[in-house]
Amino acid sequence: MTAQQPIRVILAKVGLDGHDRGIKVVARALRDAGMHVIYAGLWQTPEAVVRAVVDEDAAWLGLSLLSGAHMTLVPKVLHLLREAGLKDVGVLVGGIIPEGDIPKLMQMGVAHVFGPGTALPDIVSFLRERSGAGHA
Numbered sequence: 001m002t003a004q005q006p007i008r009v010i011l012a013k014v015g016l017d018g019h020d021r022g023i024k025v026v027a028r029a030l031r032d033a034g035m036h037v038i039y040a041g042l043w044q045t046p047e048a049v050v051r052a053v054v055d056e057d058a059a060w061l062g063l064s065l066l067s068g069a070h071m072t073l074v075p076k077v078l079h080l081l082r083e084a085g086l087k088d089v090g091v092l093v094g095g096i097i098p099e100g101d102i103p104k105l106m107q108m109g110v111a112h113v114f115g116p117g118t119a120l121p122d123i124v125s126f127l128r129e130r131s132g133a134g135h136a
Contacts, residue, residue, distance in 0.1 A: 007131045009060040012040035012049045017067035029120035046076040053089055059131060062092040070097055078109050
């Protein structure tokens, strides 16, 4: 009998955005749902975030952006993940993302974009369903 491993998620604030209340709330909800959550913190570079994914053997990377730099920073992170051979790592984006940019991000390889007001159980459900992890 083997116990199922918890879903491993890195959450990070990339760039100069210093508002982290929302990502901390998400981190707590994911942790309370039985996931292994590593919050990388504020002002991370794309390179540092990808290094954390490697170091922590994470299945998911959640990026929170409120600064408007999502169309610069997210493609950079996606490129670095691919360059590192981590194309199977799922990428989530949360924060203030204009509706018109969401399809562009999804075409680049983002698994989902969660906007303001997203219910926390919706994020948990998405990760469980897409991870094949069932219920912890």
